[in-house]
Amino acid sequence: MVVVGAGFAGLNATLALCDEPVDIALVDRDNYHGFWPLLYQVATAGLGPDDIAHPVRAIFADRHNVSVRLGTVVGIELDERQVLLDHGEVxxxxxxxxxxGSSTSDFGIPGVSEHAFPLKTLPEAVRLRNHILTAFERADADRAAVPDGLLTVVLAGGGPTGVEMAGAISELIGTNLALDFPHLDVTSARVVLVExxxxxxxxxxxRSQDEALETLRAKGVEVLLGAPLARVTASGVVLADGSEIASHTVVWTAGVRANPLADLLPGEKARNGTVVVTADLSLPGHPEVFAVGDVAAAAGRSGEPLPQLxxxxxxxxxHAARQVAARLAGKPTRPFRYHDHGIMATIGRQSAVAELPGGLKLRGSMGWAAWLAVHLVFLVGFRNRLVVLVNWAWNYLTWDRASRVILEDTSRP
Ligand SMILES: Cc1cc2nc3c(=O)[nH]c(=O)nc-3n(C[C@H](O)[C@H](O)[C@H](O)COP(=O)(O)OP(=O)(O)OC[C@H]3O[C@@H](n4cnc5c(N)ncnc54)[C@H](O)[C@@H]3O)c2cc1C
Structure with a gap:
């Protein structure tokens, strides 16, 4: 069988099938599994890129029925039952x-694709970190550029990623960058969250929404609610009411849609391009094909669309892995039943909101401790967990977001 994608869904499908009598080809365009909930920490210099990524081959090194393939899937031939990779492999x-998984959607807002920074992949997070750190270097060399928005970061989208980014950037600026640039007035830097x-x-x-708003404002983040973006330009953003914010750094955290591979599959698509699947997560008319995770529009117990989490x-x-095993054993498949483990978002140091099943809600340092524990548990790889734990402890004790390196090739001739 073939599994496309070694993200949360594909990795777990493959792990769950390792002991079954199947040969699995696991394909990914990257050679690592990325832990996206911590991506914003890479963009804000809290963690290094390989702290939140784990080589896929290392995960399956002792699994002889799993063949890891590095390549981008460019075609799916359902009739021939073949997957085509970019380098020609079939x-x-x-x-x-x-x-x-999913990809960034600009919601049709002019200028987003050209001028805003997306935050969906490790290279994008590193690029954003480079850009923020370079902006401070440039401002230090040319203070006259600061009023032009050189030190203004606009975050578009007040979901968990926008909130987490806003808290982390304000802490990065207020602590480390203030020390790194003693001759620069970092209080002139702005972090603006537009929702x-x-x-x-x-x-x-x-209550959690209010807590996030109050905490961010206390950190100096300017939060603009009811403020849709009209367009993004090379020099900032224009809001729907016509007001403008000068900024050299606009981060787009607002929109996702299904990965373009969804368009290669037949059948109905939901509003964000996700593949509508049957109750057992297979493709209508193709019981041998399953679509799972962000690429799929799966339904919860009462038919409600499940979020991309x-x-x-x-x-x-x-679940898809269990259905394949059931079919191999000649048994019927079962409908997918999602067990809600709750939602959480961190707003910064010692502050997070966590809403757990049973109505349990944690805030402040309790929410933060829960957030730290859950993210450590789900991070793949013992080394990654250890490195992230040490980084967090270091940051907690010293306020030092240690990964403040600009990783760009500056060795021009
Ligand atoms: C910045 C950010 C923060 C997030 N924070 C949270 C959070 O706090 N909590 C939460 O629950 N969720 C969070 N999410 C959402 C969560 O990460 C996704 O719901 C989850 O990753 C979906 O899993 P997936 O396996 O469907 O996709 P992914 O984990 O994205 O995996 C998809 C895989 O497919 C590969 N791939 C894509 N296209 C191709 C192709 N054509 N050929 C080969 N390989 C391909 C990719 O390289 C990737 O490895 C966050 C997402 C982002 C981007």
Whole structure:
């Protein structure tokens, strides 16, 4: 069988099938599994890129029925039961699990693709970190450029990623960069969080939303609610009411859609391009093909659309694997039942909101401790967990976001 994507869904599908009598080709365009909930920490110099990534081959080194393939899937031939890779390799399958995740959507807002920084991949996080650190270097050399928005970071989207980025950037600027640039007035730097609706953290309870708003404002983040973006330009953003914010750094955290591979699959698509699947997560009319994780529009117990979250992907991947095993054993498949483990978002040092099953809500340092523990548990790889734990402890004790390196090739002739 073939599994496309070694993210949360594909990795868990493959792990759950390792002991079954199947040969699995696991394909990914990258040679690592990325832990995206901590991506914003790479962008804000809290962690290094390989702290949150784990080589896929290392995970399956002792699994002789798993063949890891590095390549981008460019075609899926359902009739021939073949997957085509960009370098020309063709993989045959009896069963296929499509777990290619999601990609950035600009919602059709002019200028987002050209001028804003997306935050979906490790190279994008490193590029953003380079850009923020370089902006401070440039401002230190030319203070006259600061009023032009050189030190203004605009975060578009008040969901968990926007909130987490806002808290982390304000801490990076207020602590480390203030010390690194003693001759620069870092209080002139601005962090502006722009959200189209009148609430941060949609999907959380009003109390958690209020807590996020108060905490960010206390950190000096300017939060603009009910402020949809009209366009992004080379020199900043224009809001729907016509007001402008000069900024050299606009971070787009607002929109995702299904990975373009979804378009290669037949059948109905949901609003964000995700593949509508049957109750057992297979493709309608193709019981041998499963779509799981961010690429799929799976439904919860009451038919509600499930969100694009790591837990949905992990459980969906495991479920698809169990259905393949059931089919191999000649048994019927079962519908997917999602178990809600809650939602959480960190707002900065010692501050997070966590809403757990059973109505349990944690805030402040309790929420933060829960957030730290959950992220450490789900991070793949013992070394990664250890390195992240040491980094966090170091940061907690010293306030030092240690990964403040600009990783660009400056060795021009
Ligand atoms: C910045 C950020 C923060 C997030 N924070 C949270 C959070 O706090 N909590 C939470 O629950 N969720 C969070 N999410 C969402 C969560 O990461 C996703 O829901 C989850 O990763 C979905 O799992 P997946 O396996 O479907 O996709 P992914 O984990 O994205 O994996 C998809 C894999 O497919 C590969 N791939 C894509 N296209 C191709 C192709 N054509 N050929 C080969 N390989 C391909 C990719 O390289 C990737 O490895 C966050 C996401 C982001 C981007």
């Amino acid at each position: 993989l045959d399958y009896d069963y296929l699990v499509v777990a290619a 189209a609706t009148d609430r941060l953290l949609g999907g959380f309870s009003p 790591a837990q949905v992907a992990i459980q969906g991947g495991r």
